Amino acid sequence: MIMNKYVTEFIGTMFLILVVGVAAIGGAAGSMAPLAIGSMLMVMIYAGGHISGAHYNPAVTLAVLVRGKINMGDAITYWIAQIGGALAAWAIATFIFDIEGADTSAVKSVGQGLIAELLGTFALAYVVLNSSTAKGTNGNSFYGLAIGFTLTACVFTFGGFSGGAFNPAVAIGACLMKGFVWADLWIYLVGCLAGGSLAGFVFNLINPEDKNKS
Amino acid sequence: MIMNKYVTEFIGTMFLILVVGVAAIGGAAGSMAPLAIGSMLMVMIYAGGHISGAHYNPAVTLAVLVRGKINMGDAITYWIAQIGGALAAWAIATFIFDIEGADTSAVKSVGQGLIAELLGTFALAYVVLNSSTAKGTNGNSFYGLAIGFTLTACVFTFGGFSGGAFNPAVAIGACLMKGFVWADLWIYLVGCLAGGSLAGFVFNLINPEDKNKS
Amino acid sequence: MIMNKYVTEFIGTMFLILVVGVAAIGGAAGSMAPLAIGSMLMVMIYAGGHISGAHYNPAVTLAVLVRGKINMGDAITYWIAQIGGALAAWAIATFIFDIEGADTSAVKSVGQGLIAELLGTFALAYVVLNSSTAKGTNGNSFYGLAIGFTLTACVFTFGGFSGGAFNPAVAIGACLMKGFVWADLWIYLVGCLAGGSLAGFVFNLINPEDKNKS
Amino acid sequence: MIMNKYVTEFIGTMFLILVVGVAAIGGAAGSMAPLAIGSMLMVMIYAGGHISGAHYNPAVTLAVLVRGKINMGDAITYWIAQIGGALAAWAIATFIFDIEGADTSAVKSVGQGLIAELLGTFALAYVVLNSSTAKGTNGNSFYGLAIGFTLTACVFTFGGFSGGAFNPAVAIGACLMKGFVWADLWIYLVGCLAGGSLAGFVFNLINPEDKNKS
Numbered sequence: 001m002i003m004n005k006y007v008t009e010f011i012g013t014m015f016l017i018l019v020v021g022v023a024a025i026g027g028a029a030g031s032m033a034p035l036a037i038g039s040m041l042m043v044m045i046y047a048g049g050h051i052s053g054a055h056y057n058p059a060v061t062l063a064v065l066v067r068g069k070i071n072m073g074d075a076i077t078y079w080i081a082q083i084g085g086a087l088a089a090w091a092i093a094t095f096i097f098d099i100e101g102a103d104t105s106a107v108k109s110v111g112q113g114l115i116a117e118l119l120g121t122f123a124l125a126y127v128v129l130n131s132s133t134a135k136g137t138n139g140n141s142f143y144g145l146a147i148g149f150t151l152t153a154c155v156f157t158f159g160g161f162s163g164g165a166f167n168p169a170v171a172i173g174a175c176l177m178k179g180f181v182w183a184d185l186w187i188y189l190v191g192c193l194a195g196g197s198l199a200g201f202v203f204n205l206i207n208p209e210d211k212n213k214s
Numbered sequence: 215m216i217m218n219k220y221v222t223e224f225i226g227t228m229f230l231i232l233v234v235g236v237a238a239i240g241g242a243a244g245s246m247a248p249l250a251i252g253s254m255l256m257v258m259i260y261a262g263g264h265i266s267g268a269h270y271n272p273a274v275t276l277a278v279l280v281r282g283k284i285n286m287g288d289a290i291t292y293w294i295a296q297i298g299g300a301l302a303a304w305a306i307a308t309f310i311f312d313i314e315g316a317d318t319s320a321v322k323s324v325g326q327g328l329i330a331e332l333l334g335t336f337a338l339a340y341v342v343l344n345s346s347t348a349k350g351t352n353g354n355s356f357y358g359l360a361i362g363f364t365l366t367a368c369v370f371t372f373g374g375f376s377g378g379a380f381n382p383a384v385a386i387g388a389c390l391m392k393g394f395v396w397a398d399l400w401i402y403l404v405g406c407l408a409g410g411s412l413a414g415f416v417f418n419l420i421n422p423e424d425k426n427k428s
Numbered sequence: 429m430i431m432n433k434y435v436t437e438f439i440g441t442m443f444l445i446l447v448v449g450v451a452a453i454g455g456a457a458g459s460m461a462p463l464a465i466g467s468m469l470m471v472m473i474y475a476g477g478h479i480s481g482a483h484y485n486p487a488v489t490l491a492v493l494v495r496g497k498i499n500m501g502d503a504i505t506y507w508i509a510q511i512g513g514a515l516a517a518w519a520i521a522t523f524i525f526d527i528e529g530a531d532t533s534a535v536k537s538v539g540q541g542l543i544a545e546l547l548g549t550f551a552l553a554y555v556v557l558n559s560s561t562a563k564g565t566n567g568n569s570f571y572g573l574a575i576g577f578t579l580t581a582c583v584f585t586f587g588g589f590s591g592g593a594f595n596p597a598v599a600i601g602a603c604l605m606k607g608f609v610w611a612d613l614w615i616y617l618v619g620c621l622a623g624g625s626l627a628g629f630v631f632n633l634i635n636p637e638d639k640n641k642s
Numbered sequence: 643m644i645m646n647k648y649v650t651e652f653i654g655t656m657f658l659i660l661v662v663g664v665a666a667i668g669g670a671a672g673s674m675a676p677l678a679i680g681s682m683l684m685v686m687i688y689a690g691g692h693i694s695g696a697h698y699n700p701a702v703t704l705a706v707l708v709r710g711k712i713n714m715g716d717a718i719t720y721w722i723a724q725i726g727g728a729l730a731a732w733a734i735a736t737f738i739f740d741i742e743g744a745d746t747s748a749v750k751s752v753g754q755g756l757i758a759e760l761l762g763t764f765a766l767a768y769v770v771l772n773s774s775t776a777k778g779t780n781g782n783s784f785y786g787l788a789i790g791f792t793l794t795a796c797v798f799t800f801g802g803f804s805g806g807a808f809n810p811a812v813a814i815g816a817c818l819m820k821g822f823v824w825a826d827l828w829i830y831l832v833g834c835l836a837g838g839s840l841a842g843f844v845f846n847l848i849n850p851e852d853k854n855k856s
Contacts, residue, residue, distance in 0.1 A: 004848040011844070015765055022799045029798040030673060031244060036798035038253075039680075039791040040765075046788035047769045050778025051848055096757050097803060115310045123229055127261045136264025141355035141569055141783035146260035149253040156243040156250035157236045161311060202225070206218040206265055245458060252467075329524045337443055341475045350478025355569035355783055360474035363467040370457040370464035371450045375525060416439070420432040420479055459672060466681075543738050551657055555689045564692025569783035574688035577681040584671040584678035585664045589739060630653070634646040634693055 002074065005052035006081045012044035012056040013085030014092075017173035021093035025101045025179035034155035034164075042148025049132065049143065057167040058082050059196030063125035066200025069133050086173035093177055101179035106163025107187055116162035117191025118198070120154035124166050125199030134203075134210050168192050216288065219266035220295045226258035226270040227299030228306075231387035235307035239315045239393035248369035248378075256362025263346065263357065271381040272296050273410030277339035280414025283347050300387035307391055315393035320377025321401055330376035331405025332412070334368035338380050339413030348417075348424050382406050430502065433480035434509045440472035440484040441513025442520075445601035449521035453529045453607035462583035462592075470576025477560065477571065485595040486510050487624030491553035494628025497561050514601035521605055529607035534591025535615055544590035545619025546626070548582035552594050553627030562631075562638050596620050644716065647694035648723045654686035654698040655727030656734075659815035663735035667743045667821035676797035676806075684790025691774065691785065699809040700724050701838030705767035708842025711775050728815035735819055743821035748805025749829055758804035759833025760840070762796035766808050767841030776845075776852050810834050 019040040023029035029036040045054040053070070055061045061078045064070045070078070093099040107113035127150045132143040155164040163180055165171040171188030174180040180188070203210075233254040237243035243250040259268040267284070269275045275292045278284045284292070307313040321327035341364045346357040369378040377394055379385040385402030388394040394402070417424075447468040451457035457464040473482040481498070483489045489506045492498045498506070521527040535541035555578045560571040583592040591608055593599040599616030602608040608616070631638075661682040665671035671678040687696040695712070697703045703720045706712045712720070735741040749755035769792045774785040797806040805822055807813040813830030816822040822830070845852075 004850070007844070007848050011768070015761075018761070019795055019799045023795075028800075028802050029676075031246065032673065032676075032798060034243075034246075035249070035677070036795045039795040040799075043765070043769050043788045043792040043795065046779070046782075046784050047772040050772070050776060092757070092761070097754060112311060115306070119229075119232070119306075123257070126225070127257050130261040130264070134264060137260070140260075142260050142358060144784060145359065145787065146257045150257040153233055153237075153250045153253040153257065156246060157233045157254075158242075160242050202221070206221050208218070245460065248457075248460075249463070326525060329520070333443075333446070333520075337471070340439070341471050344475040344478070348478060351474070354474075356474050356572060359573065360471045364471040367447055367451075367464045367467040367471065370460060371447045371468075372456075374456050416435070420435050422432070459674065462671075462674075463677070540739060543734070547657075547660070547734070551685070554653070555685050558689040558692070562692060565688070568688075570688050570786060573787065574685045578685040581661055581665075581678045581681040581685065584674060585661045585682075586670075588670050630649070634649050636646070 002077055005074070006077055008048040008052040008054070009056060009078050009081035010085045010088070012048050012054060013082045013169050014088045015044055016040050016056050017086050017089035017170055018092060020170055020174060021089055021099050021177045021179070022097055025174060025177050026093070026097065026099040034152045034159065037155060038148040038152025041151050042144045045144035045147055052078070053132070056082060057124070058169055059121045059167060059192040060125050060128050062193055063129060063196040063200040064133065066197055067129050067133060067203050082169040083172065086169045086176070089173050090176040099177055101174070101177050103178040103181060105181050105184055106179065107184050108161045110187060113162040113184065113187045114191045116158035117166060117188055118195040120158045120164065120166035121192040121195030122199050123154055124150050125196045126202060129199060129203040134207055136207070162187070162191070166192060166195070216291055220291055222262040222266040222268070223270060223292050223295035224299045224302070226262050226268060227296045227383050228302045229258055230254050230270050231300050231303035231384055232306060234384055234388060235303055235313050235391045235393070236311055239388060239391050240307070240311065240313040248366045248373065251369060252362040252366030255365050256358045259358035259361055266292070267346070270296065271338070272383055273335045273381060273406040274339050274342050276407055277343060277410040277414040278347065280411055281343050281347060281417050296383040297386060300383040300390070303387050304390035313391055315388070315391050317392040317395060319395050319398055320393065321398050322375045324401060327376040327398065327401045328405045330372035331380060331402055332409040334372045334378065334380035335406040335409030336413050337368055338364050339410045340416060343413060343417040344421070348421050350421070376401070376405070380406060380409070430505055434505055436476040436480040436482070437484060437506050437509035438513045438516070440476050440482060441510045441597050442516045443472055444468050444484050445514050445517035445598055446520060448598055448602060449517055449527050449605045449607070450525055453602060453605050454521070454525065454527040462580045462587065465583060466576040466580025469579050470572045473572035473575055480506070481560070484510060485552070486597055487549045487595060487620040488553050488556050490621055491557060491624040491628040492561065494625055495557050495561060495631050510597040511600065514597045514604070517601050518604035527605055529602070529605050531606040531609060533609050533612055534607065535612050536589045538615060541590040541612065541615045542619045544586035545594060545616055546623040548586045548592065548594035549620040549623030550627050551582055552578050553624045554630060557627060557631040562635050564635070590615070590619070594620060594623070644719055647716070648719055650690040650694040650696070651698060651720050651723035652727045652730070654690050654696060655724045655811050656730045657686055658682050658698050659728050659731035659812055660735060662812055662816060663731055663741050663819045663821070664739055667816060667819050668735070668739065668741040676794045676801065679797060680790045680794030683793050684786045687786035687789055694720070695774070698724065698727070699766070700811055701763045701809060701834040702767050702770050704835055705771060705838040705842040706775065708839055709771050709775060709845050724811040725814060728811045728818070731815050732818035741819055743816070743819050745820040745823060747823050747826055748821065749826050750803045752829060755804040755826065755829045756833045758800035759808060759830055760837040762800045762806065762808035763834040763837030764841050765796055766792050767838045768844060771841060771845040772849070776849050778849070804829070804833070808834060808837070
């Protein structure tokens with residue numbers, strides 16, 4: 001059972017980070033990269049949501065943990081699968097498609113980078129929790145569209161300040177591909193995990209009837 | 215209860231105006247700014263619709279008031295939350311991301327600006343009322359897509375004549391960020407509130423069975 | 429009853445043709461005009477579908493007539509409302525927003541123009557009939573997205589050969605705005621009405637169980 | 643019965659490949675070609691899904707065969723209809739719209755082309771199977787959006803390495819239009835059919851309860 005979820009998280013995260021690597025870092029999609037990235041997240045959510053919940057993002061898994069819809073054991077397995085997806089995307093992008101970033105920082109300043117990652121990850125996790133785990137939106141067909149286009153809007157908006165990861169697995173993949181630099185990794189980890197946790201707390205605050213129901 | 219709605223309106227309006235500020239006034243999204251703005255409105259509607267109805271726009275709240283689906287007390291609270299979101303977006307855009315507009319008018323002429331804002335706000339509120347408050351579209355999954363892409367289409371079309379706010383809170387936020395000028399604020403208030411009221415009246419006219427049912 | 433439908437057809441067609449006029453003929457949306465036009469069609473369908481069926485296009489009304497889901501009296505009323513929307517859009521675009529086309533033909537050659545309009549209108553009416561009048565897709569939330577993005581894809585593809593109307597009311601509006609020339613109007617009428625009729629016949633052929641059920 | 647499915651597969655594949663020919667090979671949609679192509683796939687899926695399942699792609703039909711939701715006889719009929727659609731699209735693009743590609747290879751290197759086609763076709767078929775044949779996503783309204791935008795994201799990402807067919811019928815159509823060269827056809831056949839088969843096996847692995855249920 002958990003194996004199916006693991007495979008689903010691995011596949012979805014790998015494709016998401018492949019698009020980040022080839023279309024954005026490699027430049028294939030030009031100014032439309034945010035649309036390509038958000039579209040891939042959307043479609044992988046629609047493909048995998050019924051199996052694993054389709055997180056594809058350690059910060060989203062953390063938000064779902066804070067909200068009380070996943071247990072710690074599964075969360076750790078999800079994080080391993082997501083990092084595994086990042087490694088696979090890196091290997092394919094680097095050794096098959098010859099992608100190599102400029103090896104320069106994508107962060108404009110530490111403060112701007114931290115806030116950009118926090119805001120974007122908060123938006124992403126807030127939309128995830130409300131559109132795919134709340135009683136009030138149960139059974140809808142829009143959750144993938146909502147989550148994917150949150151990423152599109154946030155990359156268009158905040159990408160110039162932090163590189164626009166909003167996802168620690170994406171940040172690790174982008175460091176491996178030299179689109180981001182390792183010295184900045186802590187910014188993504190702190191910003192994304194703070195944004196995801198905050199979204200979990202805010203969700204519980206404004207959806208009192210859903211709290212800790214799974 | 216109303217606190218949850220207030221927080222939801224505050225968050226959604228803040229993110230919408232942050233995208234307007236950073237992606238459009240700050241230029242981050244270039245010619246794709248209308249897509250980024252409409253996408254953020256769409257996703258915040260899908261995230262908050264089940265809590266507050268997801269207006270994020272004082273003119274939409276006015277339209278819902280005319281249509282008879284919100285009472286005056288709640289409407290006033292919504293307006294305060296929406297203006298609060300504009301202030302928060304301004305503070306973040308200005309003090310964190312160093313956004314500052316050219317401080318020149320975005321209005322081509324008073325007449326064109328007024329009609330552009332009236333038409334765009336009418337379209338927005340007309341789509342809101344029909345897609346999210348009518349019996350005939352009850353339980354659909356498309357309301358966020360419909361409303362968000364109304365904004366995208368209207369900014370692409372009317373943006374060059376009025377700046378493309380269609381939302382008094384956006385207009386206030388844009389004035390604070392110097393993307394619009396304060397001397398034009400009345401154009402946005404008059405155009406948007408007239409467009410929103412008109413949409414409420416037209417909705418009641420063409421949906422006689424829904425009238426004043428809540 | 430029919431008055432509500434008439435008003436809905438008038439409003440939807442007017443906004444669609446306003447976007448064609450201002451965003452495409454006037455150039456406001458640049459290379460993104462097909463996205464703006466398709467988005468406006470999508471949102472007006474989601475807003476008006478439950479009232480009038482949201483045709484906004486005489487060729488679609490003809491297709492629905494061939495398919496047997498509207499009677500001749502209502503169809504004639506729809507056509508009048510749609511032409512009325514074209515006139516209103518022309519008046520607003522011309523006298524408020526100073527839109528004036530180059531008054532040159534948008535048709536590359538008569539044969540290409542006819543086939544382009546026939547193919548695009550067939551696609552549009554085929555998607556309308558299957559996504560919003562077939563038993564097999566009953567109750568879906570995607571009909572507006574499907575129809576709007578058919579227009580987007582067809583304008584991107586066939587626009588360079590015929591101007592990309594796929595709609596006699598759009599063609600009349602564009603002639604009035606001098607984006608098309610009157611001498612070409614017959615091409616749009618013949619191409620669009622042939623495409624719409626053909627779609628009605630093909631729908632009846634491949635959906636035998638739906639035939640003439642209303 | 644099968645005739646209706648055949649006509650539906652023919653129409654959908656023809657329009658998909660017409661967009662590839664005119665908008666991409668002919669250059670009509672410029673950098674937005676991936677959006678036009680994915681949109682046409684999306685809308686033809688929404689129009690034909692209830693009749694034929696809306697494959698429009700021999701590799702998707704193979705994936706559905708591996709997954710056990712179509713029998714060999716129908717699959718062969720689908721393949722014939724899809725190739726027929728490619729021939730029709732070629733005839734229209736070439737003889738009506740004067741489309742002629744540069745007759746140079748769209749493949750950057752054999753290895754990159756094979757992997758690009760395999761990955762893109764895997765993603766496409768994986769999304770098809772999960773969003774339109776799994777019990778866990780039954781009755782949803784998002785399948786066309788999910789599948790169409792998988793193609794959009796993959797053309798943006800992998801198009802520069804293989805031309806971005808992900809579909810043997812598209813590859814044949816593009817060879818006929820001289821957008822691809824016949825010497826590369828085996829790359830598309832091997833890459834696409836491998837990707838489609840792999841998706842069928844992975845689907846069965848991670849959806850054990852759906853396996854071989856039709």
